Amino acid sequence: MNEEEIINALKERFGDKIIDCKTPMRRRVFVEVSKECYKDVVKFLLQDLDMKFVEAITGTDVNDHLEVIAHIGYGISVSVKTKVPKDDPVIDSICDIARGAELYEREAHDLLGIVFKGNPNLKRFILPEDWPEGVYPLRKDYEAKHPKPLR
């Protein structure tokens, strides 16, 4: 299955819920979807198109919203991107269809405060025990104490 076929299959299945599709280079597909069908798209890719692996979940702070990107791939890497508002960063968890993705969701929760609804274990994960609650280091309003290299 090549990049074109993946995009066509997605468009056929989800229609106008797919906001944007692009293939900047070979074996890379970037898809932007609405928040509601994020989980369905991931499920479709994993089960119907047999992509097998969720490789990572990236969160990014972009002005007034947070981006959640699930990188799914085997040979071709498909990045499913969706946007959640910053004041209510809740999104459906994909734990029940992809068990191994639990850690990735907890990582994004720790670093950016994205709440994955349905993740059974959304607890402190990579930050130290004494890190204050509600401080998310990868958000842009968090300034690192020693941001610059010493020299």
Place this chain on the structure above:
Amino acid sequence: MSFYIPIGPQHPVHPEPLLMKFKVEGEQVIDVEINVSYTHRGIEKGLEYRDYMKGIFLAERICGICNAAHTLCYVQNIEQLLNKEVPPRAKYLRLIVEELSRIHSHLLWLGLAAHQIGFETLFMYVWRDRERVLDLLEMITGNRVVTSYNTIGGVRRDITPEMEQKIRKGLDYLEKRTKYFKKVVMEEPTVLVRTQNVGILKPREAIELFAVGPVLRASSIKHDVRADDPYAAHDEVPFNVITYDTCDVYARILVRIDEVLECINMIRYSLDHLPSGKYRIRLPVVIKPPPGESVSRVEAPRGDLLHYVKSDGSDKPYRYKVRTPTLANIPSTARMLTSRGDYIVYIADIPIIFGSVDPCLCCTGRVMFVDVEKGKSWVWTYNELVKYSRERFERHD
């Protein structure tokens, strides 16, 4: 009657900062909770404050042993953003250094595995021979371990014909020794008894928990980024993806040893077919890629490594994301360490099972919690743990 045994964060079994809390009944491990939150260094945030050239050096320090894979993944990402193609010679040189560091990593791991099952002679042998790879890396790159070889637009140094001869000589020696190690592993009862049918991870479980790298291949799943998503010169250099189907620690040892032999053949092929020409294209010191995003994947010695970058057009990355192979392997490790059905994990097997995934916590720094009995939670704070251990101690006193 079940007990808890904490191993780590400082423990002779595994000298990396990690806490494994085992729930045991007699000699059997029935549950494990892995806590890896001791080493979060904020590298992803740090990369947002550095320009693209300085980022290479920080990316290199994500992991000491897989530094070649991390820099390769980083520079590929930036090149994809800039839409620049590196010269063919640079691609081959990158492959040579990447495969040399894979040999280095796998031999280091083989020594540690031997150490963990108490086979110190093999440990000493392997680590002595590993010095030969480090010598080759030092000759090519100038450094023994942290190579600083890849850069945006190519590599930093070229290989001369004299170096090529030395590399070939070194490879002959390594091939001879690796074949000998394979013979030792396959015939020596110490190794067989300690590793066969230990640390089972079934193919179905490996896919379900998204295992990567040699762990996945030892569970007979044929997946290797070098073959499925070729980068550098991997689309031109032939090699075999090694798989074994016994799904245990023994299979993981053999996968790695066979991969070393494959690496040696790949380097020989690359030296035979090394294209002439430039090894680097010069780019401005201040790099400003156009806004966009890119995903780069590399098969690091420990498995599939993924970097993601988002650029906003300035000279620094807007967001840089790293997903290291050890993080991906933690759920599988917890599964291997848990007794289920006929498969029983004994306390004495903990070091080699945990060691068999080749964990590298400096690049991970994350937590795992496994819940066997539903609705029951065993996450304790440090104080609760101390209190519990004191109570136990008093009761038994």
